[in-house]
Amino acid sequence: MRTVGVGLLGCGTVGAAVARLLHAHADDIAMRAGLRLEVARVAVRDPGRPRDVPVGPDRFTADPMAVVADPAVEVVCELMGGVDPARSLVLAAFERGKPVVTANKELLANHGRELFDAADGRGLDLYFEAAVGGGIPLIRPLKGSLAGERVARIIGIVNGTTNLILTRMSEDGLSFADALAEAQRLGYAEADPSADVDGHDAAAKCAILASIAFNARVVAGDVYREGIASVSADDIAFAARLGYVVKLLAIAELEDGEIAARVHPTMLPAAHPLAAVRGPFNAVFVQGERAGELMFYGRGAGGEPTATAVVGDLVAVGRHLVHGGRAMGCTCRLERRIRPIEANHDQYYLALEVVDRPGVLAEIAAVFGRHGVSIKSVWQEGTGEDAQLVFVTHRALEGALRATVEELRGLAVVEEVRSVLRVADEW
Ligand code: NAP
Numbered sequence: 001m002r003t004v005g006v007g008l009l010g011c012g013t014v015g016a017a018v019a020r021l022l023h024a025h026a027d028d029i030a031m032r033a034g035l036r037l038e039v040a041r042v043a044v045r046d047p048g049r050p051r052d053v054p055v056g057p058d059r060f061t062a063d064p065m066a067v068v069a070d071p072a073v074e075v076v077c078e079l080m081g082g083v084d085p086a087r088s089l090v091l092a093a094f095e096r097g098k099p100v101v102t103a104n105k106e107l108l109a110n111h112g113r114e115l116f117d118a119a120d121g122r123g124l125d126l127y128f129e130a131a132v133g134g135g136i137p138l139i140r141p142l143k144g145s146l147a148g149e150r151v152a153r154i155i156g157i158v159n160g161t162t163n164l165i166l167t168r169m170s171e172d173g174l175s176f177a178d179a180l181a182e183a184q185r186l187g188y189a190e191a192d193p194s195a196d197v198d199g200h201d202a203a204a205k206c207a208i209l210a211s212i213a214f215n216a217r218v219v220a221g222d223v224y225r226e227g228i229a230s231v232s233a234d235d236i237a238f239a240a241r242l243g244y245v246v247k248l249l250a251i252a253e254l255e256d257g258e259i260a261a262r263v264h265p266t267m268l269p270a271a272h273p274l275a276a277v278r279g280p281f282n283a284v285f286v287q288g289e290r291a292g293e294l295m296f297y298g299r300g301a302g303g304e305p306t307a308t309a310v311v312g313d314l315v316a317v318g319r320h321l322v323h324g325g326r327a328m329g330c331t332c333r334l335e336r337r338i339r340p341i342e343a344n345h346d347q348y349y350l351a352l353e354v355v356d357r358p359g360v361l362a363e364i365a366a367v368f369g370r371h372g373v374s375i376k377s378v379w380q381e382g383t384g385e386d387a388q389l390v391f392v393t394h395r396a397l398e399g400a401l402r403a404t405v406e407e408l409r410g411l412a413v414v415e416e417v418r419s420v421l422r423v424a425d426e427w
Contacts, residue, residue, distance in 0.1 A: 001030055001034065001035060001036055002035050002036070002322050003035070003036040003037075003038050004035055004036065004037050004038070004074050004075060004314075004317075004318040004321055004322065005038055005040030005041075005070075005072045005073050005074045005075070006022070006037055006038065006039050006040060006073070006074075006075055006077055006314060007040055007041045007042075007043075007067040007068065007070060007073030007075070007076045007077065007098075008039055008041070008042040008043070008067070008077050008079060009043045009064045009067060009068075009076065009077065009078045009079060009080050009086070009089055010043065010044065010078070010079035010080030010081065011042050011043075011044045011051060011053060011055075011060075011079075012044075012079070012080075012081075013302075013303040013306075014079045014103055014130065014303050014306045014307060014310065015042070015044075015077075015079040015080075016051060016052065016053050016303065017303030017304050017306065017307035018077065018079065018307045018310050018311060018314075019039050019042070019053040019054065019055050020052075020053060020054065020307075021304075021307045021308065021311050022037050022038070022039060022311060022314075023039075023054040025311075029311070029315060032315070033315045033318060033319055034319070034322070034323075035315075035318045035319065035322050037311075037314050037315070037318055039055045039059065040059065040070065040072040040073050040074075041059050041061065041066070041067040041070045041072065041073050042055055042059055042060050042061070042067065043060075043061055043062065043063065043064035043066070043067045043080070044060060044061075044062065045062060046062070047060035047061055047062050064080070064085065064089050065089065065092060068089055068092045068093050068096065068098070069092075069096065073098065074098060074099075074321055075098060075099050075100070075101065075314060075317045075318065075321065076089070076090070076093035076098050076099070076100045076101075077100075077101045077102070077310065077314060078090055078100060078101070078102040078103075078104055078107075079102070079103055079104075079310070080104075081103075081104055081106070082104075082106065082107075083106060083107055083110060083111065086102070086104055086107050087107055087111050087114075087115070090102065090107070090115055090118075090126075091114075091115070091118050094115075094118040094119055094121075094122055094124055095118075097122060097124065098124070099119075099124045099125035099126070099127075099317045099320070099321070100115075100119070100124070100125070100126050100127070101125075101127045101128070101310060101313040101314055101317060102126070102127075102128050102130075102131065103128065103130035103131050103306060103309070103310055104128070104131060105128075105131040105132060105201070105204040105205050105208060106204050106220075108128055108131055108204075108208055109203075109204035109205070109207040109208055109219060109220040110204075110219055110220055110221075112208070112211065112217065112219070112330075112332075113217050113330075113332070116329060116330035116332070117330070119329060119330075120329040120330055123326060124326070125316070125317045125320055125326055125327040126327070126329075127139075127313035127316060127317060127327060128208075128313070129309040129310070129312060129313050130306045130307075130309035130310045130313070131205070131208060132156075132158060132205040132208050132209060132284075133156075133158060133205075133282050133284060133296065133298070133300050134160075134282065134298075134299055134300040134301045134302065134305050134306040134309065135298055135299045135300070135302070135304075135305025135306055135307075135308050135309050136282060136283075136284070136296050136297065136298040136299070136300060136309075137296070137309065137312070138209075138284055138296050139208075139212065140312075141296065142209070142212050142213060142286070143212055143328050143331060144328060146286075146288065146291065147328075149288040149289065149290055149291050150288060150289040150290075151213040151214070151254070151286055151287070151288050151289075152253070152254060152287050152288065152289060153251070153252065153253045153254070153286075153287040153427070154209050154210070154213050154250075154251070154252045154253075154284060154285070154286050154287075155249055155250070155251050155274060155284070155285045155287075155424075155427060156202075156205065156206070156209060156249065156250040156251075156282070156283065156284040156285065157247055157248070157249065157250075157274055157277045157281070157282055157283050157284075157300075158201075158202050158205040158206070158209075158250045158282055158284065158300060159196055159199075159201050159202045159205075159248060159250075159282075159300070160188065160279075160280035160281065160282055160299075160300045160301050161183055161188050161189045161193070161196040161197070161280070162196055162197060162199075162202070162227075162228050162248040163247065163248065163277065163278070163279065163280060163281065163282070164179075164183050164188050164279050164280045165179040165180055165183055165189075165197070165228065166179075166228060166231070166236075166245075166246055166247060166248065166265075167278045167279050168182065168183075169231070169233060169236050169246075170236050170239075170240065170245055170246065171278075173233065174233075175232075175233055176228065176229060176231060176232070176233075180193060180197065188280055194227075197227045197228055197229050198225070198227035198229070199225040199226060199227040199228075199248065199263040199264070200220070200225070202225075202248060202250045202263040203220050203223040203225045203250070203263045204220045204223075205250055206218075206223045206250035206251070206252055206261050206262070206263050207219055207220045207222060207223050207261065209250065209252050209284070210222075210223075210252035210259055210261045211332050212331065213252055213254070213286075214252070214254045214259050214334070214336060215331050215332055215333055215334045216259060216332050216333075216334040216335060216336035217332040218252075218259060218261055218338065222259075222261055222338045223250075223261040223262060223263055224261070224262040224263070224264070224340075224341040225262070225263045225264070226263065226264035226265065227248075227265075228248050228265050230419065231246055231265050231419075231421070232418070232419060234351065234388075234418070234419075235349075235351065235419050235421060238349070238351065238381075238390055239267045239349070239421075240270075242267070242349075242392070243269060243270050243271075244267035244268055244269055244270060244275075244423065245267070245268055245270055245275045246265050246266070246267055246268075246421065247265070247266055247268050247274060247275065247277075248263065248264070248265050248266075249263070249264065249265075249266045249268070249274070249424070250262075250263045251263070251266075254336075255339070257336060257337070258336060258337045258338070258339040259336050259337070259338050259339065260338075260339040260341075260344055261338065262341060262344070264421075264422060265421055265422075266421065266422050266423070266424050267349055267421055267422070267423045267424065268424050268427075269424070269425065272424070272427065273285060273293075273295050274295075277297065280299070280300070280301065281297065281298065281299065281300065282297070282298065282299070282300025282301075283295055283296060283297040283298075284296045285427075287427075341398055342397070342398050342399035342402065343397070343398070343399065344397075344398045345395045345396065345397055345398070346395065346396070346398060346401075346422045346423070346424075347376070347392065347393055347394060347395050347396070347422065347423040347424070347425055347426075348373075348391075348392070348393045348396065348401050348420060348421070348422060348423060349390070349391070349392050349393075349419070349420070349421045349422075349423050350390070350391045350393075350405070350408075350417065350419065350420050351388055351389075351390050351391075351417075351418040351419045352364065352388060352389045352390075352391070352408065352414050352415075352416070352417055352418065353387070353388055353414070353415040353416040353418055354387050354388065354389050354413055354414055354415060355387070355412075355413045355414075355415065356383055356384050356385075356387035357413075360389075360413045361378070361380075361389065363411065363413055364389065364408065364411065364413070364414065365378075367404055367407045367408055367411065368391075368393070368404055370404075370407070371400045371401070371403045371404040371407070372396070372397070372400050373393050373394075373396040373400050373401055373404050374393060374394040374396065375391055375392075375393055375394070376392045376393055376394045377391070377392045378390065378391045378392075388418070392423055393423075395426075401420070405417055405420060
């Protein structure tokens, strides 16, 4: 049976789990795939550090280019993260005729075109199942199994850290700050949590999903982004009373040939399947023309789950090396306009701190009316100094809603626009 040499760039959370999995399940992989995968070389920053992996110390190096160039390495597995030097190493692998497996969403969401051009130009595989949804099989089902389908919308909970924080806020009444501190203590959130809580990680994944679903290149910068730091305990409580849960959603839609891609906290009906995705779990809900609704659910992070996705990709690449054939390359063949957020239509929730006296509601309602934003429901919370008015609108143009909020901020009777959240009633 042929053995295919794997070059690991990185042996951290995911890389070490890949090395262990290739070793522990070697016979299962050989039985299923008809080949053996062996870690031939590993690059890390500190090769002297002891690591719990079944790979001899002589295979470690601090020089990732030496791994790419090593003749024993037939497939390069990039698990170091970040854009540089990952980008140049992946390109160097292609120059040497070596296929690549990566888990690096940041790299793909910002440089996908360049990498796919390089891979396709040489007829080489570039697999990235683990880049979105960690251990959830998602990229290959979308690209391959659904190649005959037209996807209209993808809605994902693609960041486990923020989902854990929002779950704790919803179910246990924690504030954002306390839920974040707990997530950091448990190792779910980084010391600098901005990539997660500000929505950068979810935006990169949203860009990748939109690119695949709609056959057009969407980069991270095309994705409108709002994080969860401004979601308050009051918002969560109001949402619950109205029958919603607040989730950070990555939403990619195709409408009239235009792509709308965005990441923001959303009030989702409690009966929606995504509302049941709790804690650090991820799920991606796909709406297709003919297949209807599909949902992919599982662990979106963690070394062991993510390693299963990486090893699945290594098996696919290995089979191509041994038996011929190649992966579906880049499918972003169309040029599509990215719709600006102001041109989207949504329902909105607004919480306003107001002066508690007669005529205030009429004055505020008139502002909504002037901008063509129709109010679905309104109620008052508290009295006197604590008076808040809470509105839910019908579907309205985001640009009109923004103009409404701007004008409300200038009203003497509005002390503060405390929150604006989107409401997803129709998905
Ligand atoms: P990690 O634990 O920080 O590991 C990174 C590894 O890369 C370490 O072994 C590090 O060496 C090595 N490395 C970094 N820069 C290097 C350089 N310039 N030269 C040589 N080696 C270098 O990261 P991770 O969590 O495994 O994530 C790896 C990739 O998987 C990222 O793209 C991430 O987004 C993606 N991913 C991660 C998860 C997850 O749950 N962790 C899930 C899905 C996708 P040292 O060990 O010596 O520091």
